Amino acid sequence: MKKLLLVTLVVLLFIATCNAFDHSWWGPDFYVNVDGEEYNGPFGWLLGVLLAGGGLVIGAVVIVCVALLVGLLFAGLGMLVVVGLAALGVAIAAALSPLLLPLAIVIGLVWYFNRRGKRRTAAMKEAAV
Numbered sequence: 001m002k003k004l005l006l007v008t009l010v011v012l013l014f015i016a017t018c019n020a021f022d023h024s025w026w027g028p029d030f031y032v033n034v035d036g037e038e039y040n041g042p043f044g045w046l047l048g049v050l051l052a053g054g055g056l057v058i059g060a061v062v063i064v065c066v067a068l069l070v071g072l073l074f075a076g077l078g079m080l081v082v083v084g085l086a087a088l089g090v091a092i093a094a095a096l097s098p099l100l101l102p103l104a105i106v107i108g109l110v111w112y113f114n115r116r117g118k119r120r121t122a123a124m125k126e127a128a129v
Contacts, residue, residue, distance in 0.1 A: 021042070031044050032044040032045075032047050032048040032051070034047065034051070
């Protein structure tokens, strides 16, 4: 089975090579224009493939660099947003605390009298026993 796979792969590579070197590919219709000079034939085909591959490699490197930059930028912005929201919360709490003082006094008095009543009720229950 492995030999059949190897033979098939070699035959397909041979067919691809024959098609790549077929003269109809780089005949008079196929040429590469680099800075005003036209290259045709096998050298033009090779030059076109190399230049296109080089452009793809440069594009891939640029995309990776931009992805790293954007990732770092958004991570930094995320940290700034978290710190900013925490600072905003502290500022809102500091601004509201004087305004909530009368409400805190009322809640404190209700809590105190409620606790005092529970202690009196507990003391009466113990005295009854």
